[in-house]
Amino acid sequence: MKKNLGAMPALYPMPVLMVAAYDGGGTVNVMNAAWGTICDMDKIALIIDEEHKTVQNIRATGAFTVALADRDHMAEADFFGIATGNKMPDKFAKSGMSATRSAFVNAPVINEFPLTMECELAEVVETEHLHAVVGKIVNVVAEEAVLDEKGKVDASKLNAVIFDQFRSGYYVSGEQVGRAWNAGKDLMKRASK
């Protein structure tokens, strides 16, 4: 029996994205964003509020990075979603994490996160129902420890934290249960007969 739950954002899983940018003076700030998605092979869209310090920073520098939060740094990732650089200018320093300037864009790469997309600001989309920051991904930098023998990212090694917006839970991804464009092949064969 199904039950109507009313209107709600019923998507799962959501990523836990660490969006980092410098302010005009070169101070690092990071925020937590779950409402983000890939919107082209080299583009990422983040649905983030104009008021956030991060958005002001991205507008000032024209660049940002997006890292995947991992299990070992869940507390810092959550902190980046509670504290705001608008009220705590040394928010990043207080997290105890460290950063290195990206070799590709004018934005910080947080050293402790295993995988980071380095982005140039492509556009800010503002419509009645949307405020999105779109980035052009110019490079992805990853720890060797999360790569397989062929140099591809092995998701099972990422320990990426995922967000459950039903009950505000953090979960860890990792178990592979099938292969995309493959798990439905037999059904496709039968359906095509």
Ligand SMILES: Cc1cc2nc3c(=O)[nH]c(=O)nc-3n(C[C@H](O)[C@H](O)[C@H](O)COP(=O)(O)O)c2cc1C
């Ligand atoms: C799990 C989680 C997910 C979040 N996702 C988003 C999001 O997708 N968009 C957004 O605008 N804010 C989101 N936030 C809130 C911001 O991270 C928060 O307001 C933060 O303080 C902004 O930091 P800043 O002002 O230093 O940029 C999220 C917070 C948490 C804890």
